[in-house]
Amino acid sequence: MERLEALGERWPWFGTALAVHGRVGETNGSSTASAATVQFFVALFPLILVVIAVVGFLSSGDDTIAADIIDGLGLEGTAAQNMQDAIATAQDSRRTASVVGIVGLLWSGLGVTTAVSLAVRTPWQRKVEGLKGKGFGLIWLLGGAVTFGGALGAGALLNRTPDVVPRPVTAAGLILLGVALELGFFLWTFWILGDRRAGWRALLPGAVVGALGFEVLKLVGTVLVPRMVASSSSLYGPLGVVFAVLAWLTIFSRLIVYASALNAVRYEEDHGFTTLEIKAVRFEGEVPVEADRGGAVVDVEPQADHS
Known part of the structure; x- marks a missing residue:
C-alpha cells in the first residue's frame, strides 16, 4: 500500500483513483452497489411483463416481428424456439401482462430510485431524504427513462446498420449519440438524486467517467450479451441467462458508485472536509x-x- 501511495504522489491521476477506491471501501460502497443490483434485477420482472404486453399487441397483427426479434438477438436452436414460444404466449396474455406489468413497474421503480439515491449519496456520506427523496426519485425516473432508454436504443441500432439505420449515420455517430445521452443520464442522476449544493460543475467529472464506462459496458453488452443469452439458454437454461444479466447489472451499479465517489473526492480536495x-x-x-x-x-x- 505504501508503494501505491508513493506512485499516487508521483502521478496525481493515480492518487485520485486510489482515493476513490478507498472512499468506496470506507463508506461500504460495494454493499450499496449490491443493493442497487438487486433492485435493478427485481425491476426487470415487471418490465419484462410490460415488454411482453407490447410484443403481444404488436405481433398479433404482424407475423414478421417474432423473426425480427430472434434475428436481432442472434438466437439459434433452442434459444430461438423458446423465444418463438414466448412471443406466441405473449399474444394470448397481452392484456393481463400489461396491467400487472405497469403496476409492478411503478412499485419496483420506487425501490430502484431509493437504491440509486443511496448509491449516489453514500460516497458523499449523506443520507437519502425520506418522502422528499421519493418525490425527486419519481422526477428522476422520467428523465432517466428518456436518456437511459435512448442510450440503450442507440447501442441496439449498432447491430442493425445499415439495414435500419441510414447510411449517412455511421457507427461512430451512434456511439457519439450514445455517449451524449449517457452523459446526460449521469448528470441528471447526480443532480436530482445527489446533493445539489455542490453545483453541476462538481458533478461533471464523475458524469464523464460514468458515460464512458457505460458506453464500454453497453458496447460489450451489444456484442456479447446476445451471444451469452443464446449460449446460456442452450447450455444452462434460464439460470445461465440470469447469471449473464446479473453480471451486467453488477458492473453498472458499481459504475454509479465509483463515478459518484470521484465527484466526492474531487470536491473534497477543492473545498476541504470536516472532522x-x-x-x-x-x-x-x-x-x-x-x-x-x-x-x-x-x-x-x-x-x-x-x-
Whole structure:
C-alpha cells in the first residue's frame, strides 16, 4: 500500500483513483452497489411483463416481428424456439401482462430510485431524504427513462446498420449519440438524486467517467450479451441467462458508485472536509481512537489503569 501511495504522489491521476477506491471501501460502497443490483434485477420482472404486453399487441397483427426479434438477438436452436414460444404466449396474455406489468413497474421503480439515491449519496456520506427523496426519485425516473432508454436504443441500432439505420449515420455517430445521452443520464442522476449544493460543475467529472464506462459496458453488452443469452439458454437454461444479466447489472451499479465517489473526492480536495465526533460501542480495556468514514473503528489503544 505504501508503494501505491508513493506512485499516487508521483502521478496525481493515480492518487485520485486510489482515493476513490478507498472512499468506496470506507463508506461500504460495494454493499450499496449490491443493493442497487438487486433492485435493478427485481425491476426487470415487471418490465419484462410490460415488454411482453407490447410484443403481444404488436405481433398479433404482424407475423414478421417474432423473426425480427430472434434475428436481432442472434438466437439459434433452442434459444430461438423458446423465444418463438414466448412471443406466441405473449399474444394470448397481452392484456393481463400489461396491467400487472405497469403496476409492478411503478412499485419496483420506487425501490430502484431509493437504491440509486443511496448509491449516489453514500460516497458523499449523506443520507437519502425520506418522502422528499421519493418525490425527486419519481422526477428522476422520467428523465432517466428518456436518456437511459435512448442510450440503450442507440447501442441496439449498432447491430442493425445499415439495414435500419441510414447510411449517412455511421457507427461512430451512434456511439457519439450514445455517449451524449449517457452523459446526460449521469448528470441528471447526480443532480436530482445527489446533493445539489455542490453545483453541476462538481458533478461533471464523475458524469464523464460514468458515460464512458457505460458506453464500454453497453458496447460489450451489444456484442456479447446476445451471444451469452443464446449460449446460456442452450447450455444452462434460464439460470445461465440470469447469471449473464446479473453480471451486467453488477458492473453498472458499481459504475454509479465509483463515478459518484470521484465527484466526492474531487470536491473534497477543492473545498476541504470536516472532522466529526462519532459514537462507538465501548469495550473494557480499550479506547477507540480512530474510525473510518463509514463509522467503523479502525484503531484502539489500551485503556489506562488508574487503580
